[in-house]
Amino acid sequence: MxxxxxxxxxxxxxxxxxxxxxxWGGASPEGSYAFLFSSGPYHQLERMDETATALYTAAYTNNRQAAFAELQRLNKLLDNKMLRSYGSADGWSAMEHDAAAVERALSSGVKHSLWLEHTVRLRMGADALMNGKAALWHQYKALLTHDVNTLKQAWKRQAGDPVAAARATLQGLSEHAARIETAAMFAGDPIRMRELMERIAYAGRLLEGKQSTVSKTEVDQSLDAIRLVINRIFLEDKQAAAVPAIAPPGIGxxxxxxxxxxxxxxxxxxxxxxxxxxxxxxxxxxx
CATH class of the missing domain: 1.10.287 (Helix Hairpins)
Structure with missing residues (x-):
């Protein structure tokens, strides 16, 4: 009884x-009950990080067969709704864009040097999701700052053509900023990252004009604005504005x-x- x-x-x-x-545990993606029905979101992030690294290695060695296989694995992970609860929507869109660019390049048979940068962006983005403040893209602050200093020196040089020298240096700055764009969207502020790319493009338009029509004041102000945006992107979390993060999907x-x-x-x-x-x-x- x-x-x-x-x-x-x-x-x-x-x-x-x-x-x-x-x-109580469903307030965050880590504590969601979804882990009971899958291999776990953290393990999925590990798989994406490993896949993105393997894709970059295959692209660097020009191994197209291995690159295509890794790209197929990466595309499956990009469709994982559980993973998309991390980071920001802009970051995931950027990764999809780079993955599509790599797939088009592999299908058309172009040189690996033309799609290697896309694999770098994919690796940086996956690493930012996986490692947080210890991610590789944080090391680019010193590199971008050095690029801006070199750009200002080239612009202010007395001998030769300062406009041509500044334009060549600006190209390197643009490439380095583009590499961390996806990672910064995931871990930083996508608005500031877009501002940086737009300011670099604006400085390029100023330098594309004829040397007689280039205003030194406008160029100096543009370079100072680029330096300011770079510092804001790499601010610590306590000092930065609200870090964008997409809310977990509202599923039942x-x-x-x-x-x-x-x-x-x-x-x-x-x-x-x-x-x-x-x-x-x-x-x-x-x-």
């Missing part, structure tokens, strides 16, 4: 603890409702069994 009370009571406790764990939570319903049913059964036990504490014995 007591089993009618004890068993539903134990089930009720288990269901209640499970419901509390799902509700069947496990939460199942546990809640099971808690209610087992609670009712426990209460019913307790009332019957109080009415007949010794049960009905056979003669």
């Amino acid at each position: 007591k089993s009618r009370i004890i068993i539903p009571f134990i089930v009720c406790l288990c269901m209640a603890m499970g419901t509390a764990g799902v509700v 939570q069947p496990l939460k409702w199942a546990l809640l319903l099971g808690t209610i049913i087992s609670g009712v059964l426990t209460w019913t069994g307790w009332r019957k036990y109080k009415a007949r504490p010794y049960g009905v014995k056979k003669l």
